[in-house]
Amino acid sequence: MFKAEITVTLRPSILDPQGKAAHHALGELGFNGVHQVRIGKFIELEIDAPSAEEATRMAREAADKLLANPVMEDFQVKVNELAGA
């Protein structure tokens, strides 16, 4: 069994209203050193696969087809074997 961690981030050219709202709220709380906030997704999958390569392939395909929006978002995949699997 493998654990895949998929980090989904908005492309730099895409506006991030949620991040902008968080940035504004941090300013109100006195966090004046924070200059930019971008908010993406962190998705964890548990995958039953014969190898780490195959688990990585499945995680990339899942991100590409469903979990990320390839027009607006980039994603990165990291796969680790689960202990005791």
Add this chain to the structure above:
Amino acid sequence: MFKAEITVTLRPSILDPQGKAAHHALGELGFNGVHQVRIGKFIELEIDAPSAEEATRMAREAADKLLANPVMEDFQVKVNELAGA
């Protein structure tokens, strides 16, 4: 200038309906090897601070006060210096 990456995940005991919906949709798409899906947040901050330690302290405080919900979520912070800063 530093870049902080904050990974916010739901605590294991908290139900994740969004992850459950994604899991179901992956099953419909034929991803039968995927056994669990948990969806969290990945937040990037650009922080002006005198040191990495101070940037880390600010990022942790921002996560604790605003970006994560300490009752339902855990978070991890990673800080790197931005090139050319």
